[in-house]
Every structure is written in C-alpha cells, then in structure tokens.
Amino acid sequence: MDIDNRDIAKRVIQLSGGKQKLNDEMDQKLAQINEKWDQxxxxxxxxxxxxxxxxxxxxxxxxxxxxxxxxxxxxxxxxxxxxxxxxxxxxxxxxxxxxxxxxxxxxxxxxxxxxxxxxxxxxxxxxxxxxxxxxxxxxxxxxxxxxxxxxxxxxxxxxxxxxxxxxxxxxxxxxxxxxxxxxxxxxx
Incomplete structure (x- = not known):
C-alpha cells in the first residue's frame, strides 16, 4: 500500500479547521516548547x-x-x-x-x-x-x-x-x- 503524504497533510489541515487554525495552533505549541527551552x-x-x-x-x-x-x-x-x-x-x-x-x-x-x-x-x-x-x-x-x-x-x-x-x-x-x-x- 502506497501512502500519499500530501493527502495526509491535506486531511490534517481539514481536521484542524483550516490552514490558519492549524498555523495558530502550531505557533502556540512552539511558543510553549520555546518557553521550556529558553531558560x-x-x-x-x-x-x-x-x-x-x-x-x-x-x-x-x-x-x-x-x-x-x-x-x-x-x-x-x-x-x-x-x-x-x-x-x-x-x-x-x-x-x-x-x-x-x-x-x-x-x-x-x-x-x-x-x-x-x-x-x-x-x-x-x-x-x-x-x-x-x-x-x-x-x-x-x-x-x-x-x-x-x-x-x-x-x-x-x-x-x-x-x-x-x-x-x-x-x-x-x-x-x-x-x-x-x-x-x-x-x-x-
């Protein structure tokens, strides 16, 4: 079975409520991670x-x-x-x-x-x-x-x-x- 990663990425964006919501969520998570890193x-x-x-x-x-x-x-x-x-x-x-x-x-x-x-x-x-x-x-x-x-x-x-x-x-x-x-x- 051949998995198409583009289809998976499109579906993740869709499940997240669109590109902007996914980007906002990823920015928020990155900020949380950086807060722990930036000690x-x-x-x-x-x-x-x-x-x-x-x-x-x-x-x-x-x-x-x-x-x-x-x-x-x-x-x-x-x-x-x-x-x-x-x-x-x-x-x-x-x-x-x-x-x-x-x-x-x-x-x-x-x-x-x-x-x-x-x-x-x-x-x-x-x-x-x-x-x-x-x-x-x-x-x-x-x-x-x-x-x-x-x-x-x-x-x-x-x-x-x-x-x-x-x-x-x-x-x-x-x-x-x-x-x-x-x-x-x-x-x-």
Whole structure:
C-alpha cells in the first residue's frame, strides 16, 4: 500500500479547521516548547555545578569514612542515599544536611520542571545552617555578603565542599572547627 503524504497533510489541515487554525495552533505549541527551552542557562549551570560539587565531596566522605566500601560506581547510589549514609557521622554533617537536602530539591525541581529558580525560602534554608551563616558574615567583614539567592546557594555549596573535604582529611580545617566548637561549649 502506497501512502500519499500530501493527502495526509491535506486531511490534517481539514481536521484542524483550516490552514490558519492549524498555523495558530502550531505557533502556540512552539511558543510553549520555546518557553521550556529558553531558560536561563547561566542559572541552570550554577545550580548544576553546585549540586555536582557537593555530591563529589559527599562521595569523598563516604569513601573516607568507609575505606573497604567497594566500588560506588557499581552501587549507583543516589545523591540522597549517599547523604543518608554519611549524615550521622558527625553533628557537623547533620547540621549541613538541611541545606544539602534543599540544594537537592532545587536540582530535582530543575530536572522535573525545567525551572531554574532559587527562591528566598531556599536562601533562608541555606542561611539556617548557623555555622555557614556566621562564617559567611565574618569573612565578608567589614562589608556584608551578597543577599542574592543564587550567590547564597553557591556560597553554601563551597562551604559544604570545604567542610566535607576537611572531615575526610584528618589534618584539616575540621579540627579547627571542632576545637572552636569545644571551646564554645565549655564557655556556656
């Protein structure tokens, strides 16, 4: 059987109510598609970079805390599963986990809705991590750190990477954090 594509095209136009209606419908659909395509690639890149960066250091900790663990590539663990495996390792990671989960939620929203947004609620979730907020403010003095939600997300990711890297390295900044925490607790 030989199909005539011109006959099919004519019938589609007819079923659509004519050429103008079909063109209008196709323009509307194309606009919807382009709306999803025309995202802020800078924001997408910043979110994905932050997420991948944090996941790298979560994996580094997981391996450092469990040297006989085996090949993580073969295990194909999700971001959330990896975090769950290291979360109870220390109070520091437990504190960071709130913001880390929020970062994962933002990345998941991007993956499922194609929307690259970091809301003020997201920003406040990151800033609720007290050690992050305090260190960020102190390091910015005499100025103040950026209030931009995307900047806060990136600063948080860098903080998490630094903290997790320190925890997986016994001769690191983590020891100074632990000493400062002990001294603070002794004063109270």
């Amino acid at each position: 802020d690639v800078g924001a997408i890149g910043r979110i994905l970079r932050a997420h991948l960066f944090v996941e790298y250091f979560i994996t580094e900790c997981l391996v450092a805390f469990n040297p006989a663990l085996g090949d993580l590539e073969k295990a194909r663990l999700s971001f959330a599963q990896k975090l769950g495996l290291i979360e109870d390792y220390s109070p520091e990671i437990q504190e960071l986990a709130v913001g880390i989960r929020r970062l994962n939620r933002i990345r998941n929203q991007l993956a499922h809705k194609l929307e690259a947004t970091v809301t003020s609620q997201d920003k406040e979730s990151f800033l609720s991590v007290k050690t992050f907020r305090a260190l960020r403010e102190e390091l910015a003095k005499p100025g103040t750190p950026s209030d931009n939600s995307m900047d806060v997300l990136e600063d948080f990711a860098k903080h998490v990477g630094s903290r997790l890297n320190s925890l997986s390295d016994p001769d690191s900044l983590a020891k100074r954090f632990q000493q400062a925490l002990r001294e603070s607790e002794q004063r109270t």
